[in-house]
Amino acid sequence: MLTLGIESSCDETAAAVVDETGLIHSDVVRSQVALHAPYGGIVPELASRDHVRGITIVIREALSRAGVGFEALQGIAVTARPGLSGALLVGVQVAKGVAWARGLPIVAVDHLVGHLLAVFLRRTGANTTAAENANTSSDGGSGGPATTPEYPFVALLASGGHTAIYRVNGPSIDAIHELGATRDDAAGEAFDKVAKIIGLGYPGGPLVDRLAAKGDADRFPIPPPMARRDSLEFSFSGVKSFVARHVAEHGKPTSDAARADLCAGFQRTVVGSLVNKTVRAARAEGVTNVVLAGGVAANRELRRRAAEACATAGLALHVPPMASCTDNAAMIAYAGALRLCRGERDDLSFATATRTALARVTRKGGGRRAAPR
Ligand code: KG4
Numbered sequence: 001m002l003t004l005g006i007e008s009s010c011d012e013t014a015a016a017v018v019d020e021t022g023l024i025h026s027d028v029v030r031s032q033v034a035l036h037a038p039y040g041g042i043v044p045e046l047a048s049r050d051h052v053r054g055i056t057i058v059i060r061e062a063l064s065r066a067g068v069g070f071e072a073l074q075g076i077a078v079t080a081r082p083g084l085s086g087a088l089l090v091g092v093q094v095a096k097g098v099a100w101a102r103g104l105p106i107v108a109v110d111h112l113v114g115h116l117l118a119v120f121l122r123r124t125g126a127n128t129t130a131a132e133n134a135n136t137s138s139d140g141g142s143g144g145p146a147t148t149p150e151y152p153f154v155a156l157l158a159s160g161g162h163t164a165i166y167r168v169n170g171p172s173i174d175a176i177h178e179l180g181a182t183r184d185d186a187a188g189e190a191f192d193k194v195a196k197i198i199g200l201g202y203p204g205g206p207l208v209d210r211l212a213a214k215g216d217a218d219r220f221p222i223p224p225p226m227a228r229r230d231s232l233e234f235s236f237s238g239v240k241s242f243v244a245r246h247v248a249e250h251g252k253p254t255s256d257a258a259r260a261d262l263c264a265g266f267q268r269t270v271v272g273s274l275v276n277k278t279v280r281a282a283r284a285e286g287v288t289n290v291v292l293a294g295g296v297a298a299n300r301e302l303r304r305r306a307a308e309a310c311a312t313a314g315l316a317l318h319v320p321p322m323a324s325c326t327d328n329a330a331m332i333a334y335a336g337a338l339r340l341c342r343g344e345r346d347d348l349s350f351a352t353a354t355r356t357a358l359a360r361v362t363r364k365g366g367g368r369r370a371a372p373r
């Protein structure tokens with residue numbers, strides 16, 4: 001029961017072949033980081049054009065690594081939302097074309113659902129090594145998380161575009177409930193913006209992570225945002241502004257040590273907020289399983305502090321390997337495979353959308369908040 005997954009929602013062009021148990025038969029990711037780096041952020045039109053260039057390359061590569069042709073597939077799963085509209089259209093049009101030409105069923109997948117289910121993926125290593133195209137990379141790591149969670153679980157999803165805590169009762173969209181989200185910047189967005197302010201480059205998350213490991217967080221202590229005990233909402237723009245004000249007053253840090261200290265102070269505050277609220281959410285929901293998801297879940301301090309906090313609180317933490325946290329098509333294929341197994345199919349006329357289909361409780365910006373569930 002093999003499903004081909006296709007992902008083009010942001011700045012990775014990806015294809016993967018996965019079965020309904022979560023076993024990855026191939027996982028190919030073609031990153032656009034080098035393309036966008038000179039601009040210090042993602043340029044949507046460049047992203048769409050590069051998806052056009054890369055999409056058939058990654059699909060061919062994914063089938064070849066899995067050692068199968070289209071005839072072996074049970075169906076096609078493609079990211080239809082949320083994301084950049086031009087970028088999403090590339091993957092969706094190609095997926096529809098293949099589905100129509102090969103007479104295969106197709107299912108649209110919400111990218112956030114993919115991230116939330118990525119913890120169930122299992123990597124064998126053999127078929128997920130780097131592709132030949134110099135621009136194309138994929139994970140060579142093997143194994144999955146040491147343990148997989150049981151439903152229901154609480155998940156922290158922190159990426160470049162989204163940051164929220166969810167209660168996940170099951171693998172379908174109506175079984176996933178947002179408990180609180182960011183009112184302004186996503187956590188990954190804050191990492192990227194702070195890296196830019198300090199002059200580190202793009203994308204900022206991994207660079208800040210590396211520098212912070214060598215820094216002294218006490219040199220630039222940054223107050224925690226939204227520390228109100230009962231709120232499961234996040235806010236990261238104040239933390240980012242704190243760094244921006246510091247740089248405006250004192251100039252960009254000129255030594256490696258000063259850069260590392262500033263990164264350490266910023267990262268400690270952001271990670272503290274993510275970890276505290278996630279643990280509080282798990283307690284409030286009465287669940288014992290906690291999952292990390294999204295690109296920021298690759299952050300080493302987040303992984304370490306979440307492990308400590310969960311151990312103290314008697315919660316079981318499940319953390320996917322790095323390659324399952326950052327954008328990939330394997331998580332899309334798996335989420336789609338589960339829909340296909342339930343007998344669900346989408347009509348070839350389905351549309352893309354820039355917003356998630358998951359119901360939200362947090363509104364961005366100021367104003368009165370809806371009462372949490
Ligand atoms: O999930 P993802 O690959 O794409 C989105 O759906 O947004 O997440 C990308 C985000 C970027 O903002 C990147 O800077 C951040 O994840 N990120 C990290 C780390 N690795 C990636 N942030 C902090 N520490 C990291 N090690």
Ligand code: ZN
Pocket residue numbers: 111115159294295326327
């Ligand atoms: Zn993502």
